[in-house]
Amino acid sequence: MSFLNQTYQNLTPYTPGEQVDEAAYIKLNTNESPYPPAPNVQKAVAEAAQKLNRYSDIAVEAVAKPLAKYLGVKQEQLFLGNGSDEVLSYIFQGFTEKGIAFPDVTYGFYQVYSGLYQVESTVVPLKEDFSLDLAEYDAFKGTVIFANPNAPTGIYLPQEEICAFLERHPDRLVVVDEAYIDFGGKSMVSLINQYKNLFVIGTFSKSRQLAGARLGFGIGNTDLIADLNRLRFSLNPYNVNSLTQAAGGAVLQEQVYVDQKVQETIKVREWSKQELTKLGFEQTDSQGNFLFAKHPKLSGESLFLALREKKILVRWFNQPRTKDYLRITVGTKEQMEQLIAVLTTILNEVKA
Numbered sequence: 001m002s003f004l005n006q007t008y009q010n011l012t013p014y015t016p017g018e019q020v021d022e023a024a025y026i027k028l029n030t031n032e033s034p035y036p037p038a039p040n041v042q043k044a045v046a047e048a049a050q051k052l053n054r055y056s057d058i059a060v061e062a063v064a065k066p067l068a069k070y071l072g073v074k075q076e077q078l079f080l081g082n083g084s085d086e087v088l089s090y091i092f093q094g095f096t097e098k099g100i101a102f103p104d105v106t107y108g109f110y111q112v113y114s115g116l117y118q119v120e121s122t123v124v125p126l127k128e129d130f131s132l133d134l135a136e137y138d139a140f141k142g143t144v145i146f147a148n149p150n151a152p153t154g155i156y157l158p159q160e161e162i163c164a165f166l167e168r169h170p171d172r173l174v175v176v177d178e179a180y181i182d183f184g185g186k187s188m189v190s191l192i193n194q195y196k197n198l199f200v201i202g203t204f205s206k207s208r209q210l211a212g213a214r215l216g217f218g219i220g221n222t223d224l225i226a227d228l229n230r231l232r233f234s235l236n237p238y239n240v241n242s243l244t245q246a247a248g249g250a251v252l253q254e255q256v257y258v259d260q261k262v263q264e265t266i267k268v269r270e271w272s273k274q275e276l277t278k279l280g281f282e283q284t285d286s287q288g289n290f291l292f293a294k295h296p297k298l299s300g301e302s303l304f305l306a307l308r309e310k311k312i313l314v315r316w317f318n319q320p321r322t323k324d325y326l327r328i329t330v331g332t333k334e335q336m337e338q339l340i341a342v343l344t345t346i347l348n349e350v351k352a
């Protein structure tokens with residue numbers, strides 16, 4: 001017997017990548033940063049812990065002020081959430097009366113939130129090469145959401161194409177999920193004053209080493225942000241806890257460290273791409289902090305399992321268009337060297 005409302009009985013929840021003992025595995029499965037937060041970020045969290053008897057600041061000033069400055073937007077154009085997942089959740093809950101459209105190969109939560117909020121979703125297949133053609137969304141009338149760079153493909157859609165779409169559809173909300181933008185491509189944030197129908201989502205989970213703190217943000221026109229806050233204050237005004245606020249504020253003072261790690265990740269990504277190509281892998285030109293690769297000789301599942309056996313965790317999506325591929329988070333250079341060494345062994349065993 002279940003006490004769950006009938007509406008939710010058939011809900012298909014999201015399947016997160018496994019969190020494992022890092023001493024036992026090389027963890028390349030959830031697109032986190034392989035680097036710890038800067039020492040000052042850790043210190044700021046320890047200090048904030050002394051005031052945990054108090055509720056967190058509902059204005060999230062410690063983050064909002066420096067983040068607005070960094071992004072070149074007004075604080076009233078900024079919304080902060082418990083991870084960008086929460087920001088996405090509000091979009092699906094409250095801004096989808098005419099339905100929502102997104103690509104078939106993309107972040108799995110779009111489908112999950114559609115189910116949770118009973119939103120009519122239109123799934124538009126990406127082209128054969130996994131590229132996105134926004135012209136295919138022209139006939140549809142509702143909200144559009146896509147990740148740029150996309151996940152798990154890493155493919156980046158040039159800004160001009162997004163601008164052209166925003167101009168063709170001034171009355172439709174267009175949500176660009178820029179979780180991975182710091183690793184490649186140009187952010188749409190600078191165009192926020194130009195397009196009232198644009199909403200950009202970002203996160204501190206990937207380029208800023210704070211996946212565990214859960215801090216995401218959205219940038220949009222002030223009316224849209226006020227509407228988001230109406231929902232937020234109807235659910236959980238304290239959505240960004242004090243420790244996370246301290247971490248977020250501190251990481252924004254550590255831009256040199258953050259930039260350095262982003263540059264390192266990009267360098268290691270490009271090196272890894274070359275090495276995978278040498279091993280016979282076919283790949284997309286990922287602009288994220290991950291690779292999307294398949295091998296003609298081994299199925300995605302067998303590669304995933306063989307790597308797991310050798311204590312390297314990557315992500316495999318058992319879905320029709322992506323089941324041949326692995327999504328491999330870009331780790332440190334040492335981790336990626338080990339990955340390449342292990343893949344070389346696995347592939348040699350196939351040949352033998």
Ligand code: PMP
Nearest residue numbers: 083084085107147179203205216
């Ligand atoms: N968008 C995309 C495209 C993602 O891949 C992810 C994380 N896997 C998120 C949003 C959510 O990130 P977070 O909630 O950690 O900010």
